Amino acid sequence: MILSRFSLNKGLRAFGGFSSSVRNVRAFSDDKDKEQKLNTEGETKDNNIIPKPGKKKFKKAAPVKKEGNIEEAIEDVANLIQQKGGPKKEKVQAELLSKLLGHINATGEQKAPEMNLSDLISGMKVEAEAKKPQSFRGQYVRKTMEGMKKAVESRPRYQNQNRRDMKAHPNTGSVNLFGDKGLNLFQESILKDVPSLCPTWDYLEKRDLKIAVTHPPANYFEEMILWTEQGKLWKFPINNEQDWDSEANVDFSEHVFLDQHLEGWCPTKGPVRHFMELVCVGLSKNPFVTAQEKKDHILWYQNYFEDKKELLEKLIIDVSESKPKQLDC
Amino acid sequence: MSLIRVSTTLNSLRQSSLRLSTVISRWKSTEAAESIEIPNRIHRSPTAILEALASTVGRDPTAPHYKYHDDPYMVPNSNMTKRTYAMAQESGRKAAKWIKENNRELFMHSEAEPPIAAFAPEMVFTEESEVSEQTLKDLIQQCEITDAVFVYNLMKTKGIEIDDALKQSLLELVCFYNNSEPISEEFIEERWFKQGAANRDRLSKSWKDGDLAEQLFNELPKTAQSYSALIRGMCKYYQVERAYALFHESIEKQIELDTKTFNSLLLVSSFIKESGEMRWEFCVDLLRQMKERQLRPDIGTLNAALKTISTIGHHKLCRTGAIKVLSEFKAIGIEPSLGSYCYVLNIFCREKGPTSHVLVDILNEIQGKEFQIQDIRDTSFFVTAMEICRNHLHDKNLAKKLNELLHTGKNYDLIGDSYKESVYYRHYFGLLCRTEELETFMETYNHLVPNIYIPEPGIMEEILKAVEVNGALELIPRLWTDMTVFEHVNRESLVLQVLKIMQENKPMLNLEKHQGLNEQFAKIADNIYHKIADQDPIKVQKLSFSGQMLGDIISLLVRGAENQKAIDVFKFAEDHQHSIPGTPNESVLLELVDACIEEKSPSVAISCLQYSVENNMNGLQLADKIKKGFTLNENHLAKVNHLVNEK
Numbered sequence: 003m004i005l006s007r008f009s010l011n012k013g014l015r016a017f018g019g020f021s022s023s024v025r026n027v028r029a030f031s032d033d034k035d036k037e038q039k040l041n042t043e044g045e046t047k048d049n050n051i052i053p054k055p056g057k058k059k060f061k062k063a064a065p066v067k068k069e070g071n072i073e074e075a076i077e078d079v080a081n082l083i084q085q086k087g088g089p090k091k092e093k094v095q096a097e098l099l100s101k102l103l104g105h106i107n108a109t110g111e112q113k114a115p116e117m118n119l120s121d122l123i124s125g126m127k128v129e130a131e132a133k134k135p136q137s138f139r140g141q142y143v144r145k146t147m148e149g150m151k152k153a154v155e156s157r158p159r160y161q162n163q164n165r166r167d168m169k170a171h172p173n174t175g176s177v178n179l180f181g182d183k184g185l186n187l188f189q190e191s192i193l194k195d196v197p198s199l200c201p202t203w204d205y206l207e208k209r210d211l212k213i214a215v216t217h218p219p220a221n222y223f224e225e226m227i228l229w230t231e232q233g234k235l236w237k238f239p240i241n242n243e244q245d246w247d248s249e250a251n252v253d254f255s256e257h258v259f260l261d262q263h264l265e266g267w268c269p270t271k272g273p274v275r276h277f278m279e280l281v282c283v284g285l286s287k288n289p290f291v292t293a294q295e296k297k298d299h300i301l302w303y304q305n306y307f308e309d310k311k312e313l314l315e316k317l318i319i320d321v322s323e324s325k326p327k328q329l330d331c
Numbered sequence: 332m333s334l335i336r337v338s339t340t341l342n343s344l345r346q347s348s349l350r351l352s353t354v355i356s357r358w359k360s361t362e363a364a365e366s367i368e369i370p371n372r373i374h375r376s377p378t379a380i381l382e383a384l385a386s387t388v389g390r391d392p393t394a395p396h397y398k399y400h401d402d403p404y405m406v407p408n409s410n411m412t413k414r415t416y417a418m419a420q421e422s423g424r425k426a427a428k429w430i431k432e433n434n435r436e437l438f439m440h441s442e443a444e445p446p447i448a449a450f451a452p453e454m455v456f457t458e459e460s461e462v463s464e465q466t467l468k469d470l471i472q473q474c475e476i477t478d479a480v481f482v483y484n485l486m487k488t489k490g491i492e493i494d495d496a497l498k499q500s501l502l503e504l505v506c507f508y509n510n511s512e513p514i515s516e517e518f519i520e521e522r523w524f525k526q527g528a529a530n531r532d533r534l535s536k537s538w539k540d541g542d543l544a545e546q547l548f549n550e551l552p553k554t555a556q557s558y559s560a561l562i563r564g565m566c567k568y569y570q571v572e573r574a575y576a577l578f579h580e581s582i583e584k585q586i587e588l589d590t591k592t593f594n595s596l597l598l599v600s601s602f603i604k605e606s607g608e609m610r611w612e613f614c615v616d617l618l619r620q621m622k623e624r625q626l627r628p629d630i631g632t633l634n635a636a637l638k639t640i641s642t643i644g645h646h647k648l649c650r651t652g653a654i655k656v657l658s659e660f661k662a663i664g665i666e667p668s669l670g671s672y673c674y675v676l677n678i679f680c681r682e683k684g685p686t687s688h689v690l691v692d693i694l695n696e697i698q699g700k701e702f703q704i705q706d707i708r709d710t711s712f713f714v715t716a717m718e719i720c721r722n723h724l725h726d727k728n729l730a731k732k733l734n735e736l737l738h739t740g741k742n743y744d745l746i747g748d749s750y751k752e753s754v755y756y757r758h759y760f761g762l763l764c765r766t767e768e769l770e771t772f773m774e775t776y777n778h779l780v781p782n783i784y785i786p787e788p789g790i791m792e793e794i795l796k797a798v799e800v801n802g803a804l805e806l807i808p809r810l811w812t813d814m815t816v817f818e819h820v821n822r823e824s825l826v827l828q829v830l831k832i833m834q835e836n837k838p839m840l841n842l843e844k845h846q847g848l849n850e851q852f853a854k855i856a857d858n859i860y861h862k863i864a865d866q867d868p869i870k871v872q873k874l875s876f877s878g879q880m881l882g883d884i885i886s887l888l889v890r891g892a893e894n895q896k897a898i899d900v901f902k903f904a905e906d907h908q909h910s911i912p913g914t915p916n917e918s919v920l921l922e923l924v925d926a927c928i929e930e931k932s933p934s935v936a937i938s939c940l941q942y943s944v945e946n947n948m949n950g951l952q953l954a955d956k957i958k959k960g961f962t963l964n965e966n967h968l969a970k971v972n973h974l975v976n977e978k
Contacts, residue, residue, distance in 0.1 A: 177687070186659075188662075197589075200559050200591070206507045209474065217523060221397050224397075227382060238379070245445040
């Protein structure tokens with residue numbers, strides 16, 4: 003689907019690396035005194051791994067090198083070894099076969115599960131590098147050494163097994179998650195909402211879920227949220243009566259208009275009235291005591307003046323006799 | 332970015348006020364009967380404005396996480412330091428708390444009016460404490476289970492009457508926590524790093540038989556409430572047989588249980604029934620019983636049913652079962668949560684089963700949606716899905732889609748914990764590294780590393796492989812720097828791999844980006860050499876040299892024109908040749924001899940030859956080179972000839 007230039011190049015690179023490894027194998031099979039040659043071959047290998055994008059040579063080369071060709075190359079190499087002989091003939095042959103066949107397997111294996119060509123090619127590259135095929139290679143070589151027959155036997159069995167799996171579970175493609183009739187159990191109409199029997203349990207469950215998504219704060223605002231929830235910060239919008247629960251239902255008028263508490267006992271004029279009005283003004287401006295305390299304060303004066311009534315009356319008369327004018331003011 | 336967003340908000344506010352004023356003026360001028368609808372006040376929570384502000388701050392990948400000190404020396408560079416620094420801070424918090432609790436008398440003053448409970452030392456209850464029902468109620472509300480149980484016992488000994496509703500509430504608390512203290516809510520950091528480990532050993536029976544919960548249950552009248560609480564508790568802690576027995580008992584007594592109690596039974600049905608088919612039947616049977624009682628199932632029911640299905644081994648049965656259940660719940664308006672999808676993934680994508688592309692359908696369904704947590708399993712969705720992208724489907728586009736979903740709205744909260752987060756990114760990186768172009772992959776790498784994710788050694792290995800395959804040698808110095816910082820250099824496999832890549836792939840000096848690489852490689856090789864040679868002898872897990880390794884180092888040093896250093900390394904190899912397994916390649920020795928020729932030090936070249944002969948290599952080529960490269964004096968010549976002829 004997305005056969006981009008890059009992914010194509012990558013595939014070509016993979017093939018490039020492969021072809022060089024074939025060449026390398028040839029070099030390896032030569033006698034050891036031709037090591038100079040090996041080195042130069044090694045260098046060409048390096049060059050091949052990183053071809054310049056768009057070099058025509060590789061574009062041409064890649065499609066030709068299909069599996070058939072690879073197998074030919076293997077035969078070619080095998081023949082070469084046959085001719086050259088050498089003391090460790092069998093071992094070399096095994097190594098070579100494992101190397102080459104491993105590549106074929108790596109490429110062949112990738113084809114089945116992949117979706118599009120770009121994935122296929124990139125997957126191929128990785129598989130060729132991954133460790134996993136190594137064990138597969140080892141197995142394969144052992145089988146080759148034991149005799150091709152067994153290998154041929156084991157392969158179709160494996161395929162058969164796969165096919166059986168596929169038959170048992172045909173819906174490997176798109177799944178319609180809600181495409182079934184369902185169990186025909188619940189009907190919207192007859193269901194009723196029953197309140198939960200364990201409110202504390204539900205509260206704890208909710209709390210647990212909340213904790214599960216509370217992660218270390220990622221910025222200062224989140225930290226402030228956390229602190230607000232823990233009760234360490236003022237809540238927004240700022241209210242300086244926050245948490246004054248005892249005063250929550252007390253109207254401001256009860257704090258400010260305190261004259262009402264004078265009615266009924268305080269004289270309408272005179273020094274006591276004067277004094278009590280001053281007390282009320284003072285109290286109405288005090289934010290640090292509750293309305294009830296203010297009322298209690300005033301009522302304390304009521305009792306006080308009640309107790310001292312006789313003394314006061316005497317004093318006031320005395321004063322009014324000596325300085326009548328002052329009192330009138 | 333946030334500034335821009337705030338200013339755009341301000342702009343839009345200004346515009347709307349303009350619009351309002353034009354509306355008013357039009358209304359005044361025409362005096363038409365246009366009515367203005369004043370919207371109702373929206374009551375916002377105390378944190379609403381903070382949330383709005385926080386949402387304008389994105390994650391800045393160039394900066395370390397907010398929790399770390401804003402100081403270059405305190406920025407964590409590896410997974411180890413990330414954890415250590417965060418936990419250090421947390422233990423500081425714990426120490427402060429400990430001091431507060433142990434020196435209560437110092438903290439009894441209250442600066443604030445009304446006092447702030449969070450700053451005051453916790454209440455300590457003793458035999459003499461004044462307790463009332465209200466105290467117990469508050470303790471239950473705060474989930475202080477140990478204190479609540481103590482106060483309950485105290486009230487009993489003092490003979491204070493406790494009403495049944497409160498007892499029931501306590502029973503629920505005790506059942507929920509199995510009468511043991513949960514991890515404190517306060518230590519977020521500890522939970523963030525701990526949960527991955529804590530969640531693994533949960534699947535065994537841990538219910539405390541005959542404990543307080545059952546005593547409370549016996550004291551209470553046998554109502555639906557008490558049955559529900561006890562069944563839920565037993566199911567949660569896998570006392571399955573007794574929970575099931577209680578369930579039967581309640582049915583016999585015709586006690587009506589509620590949805591959540593049924594859910595908890597559904598959750599453990601895999602423990603009640605052995606085979607897959609029996610589990611499925613049991614599951615359907617429970618759902619039928621719910622229907623008969625006209626109970627409205629909820630998301631918990633769906634997830635519990637899916638969990639049971641996911642434990643069924645039979646592929647076909649569990650697949651059809653899952654789709655049936657999903658459809659059934661969709662029909663009554665219950666949308667699956669992320670947890671449900673996580674179970675669906677478990678059902679469809681089995682390790683040895685056939686490939687399933689159900690994740691594609693799921694993502695199509697939920698793309699762009701924002702999720703709230705509804706089930707504890709919701710936090711496993713992203714990590715499971717990413718694992719499937721990597722190991723099951725090998726699909727990078729799907730992984731990117733998933734990543735996009737993770738970064739939609741507040742979905743990132745559902746990542747789980749630090750363990751799940753790092754596994755998520757491990758799979759994401761592993762997949763991208765295999766399937767992406769190296770250049771595009773490196774963009775992601777630069778974006779996320781090191782502040783959001785630090786690759787584990789396994790992922791680093793994959794990245795190195797990709798670098799080698801792509802011949803992107805210019806990345807090696809950078810990756811080596813990263814590996815040093817991430818504390819990966821103690822991994823022998825990684826060190827070997829880096830050396831091998833540098834040794835086997837010669838930089839192409841005609842490429843501009845490969846300029847100067849030889850020198851840098853030599854530096855890296857020197858760095859590796861000193862790292863291993865100067866190791867602390869007390870260290871337990873030490874790296875050790877191999878001949879191959881030393882060979883690689885020598886050849887890299889020679890290529891980087893650090894001939895003297897190369898000779899030093901060779902001398903080291905020579906001195907320790909009995910303790911170092913393997914030998915450097917002959918080709919490396921050839922390179923070294925070339926360097927000796929350049930340095931005009933024939934004696935080293937000859938000891939090189941001697942080394943190769945002693946280690947059963949063919950010395951002829953070396954000898955040739957030495958003879959050609961130097962004008963040797965008689966002594967040397969005799970030695971060379973002697974060494975070669977010996978063979």
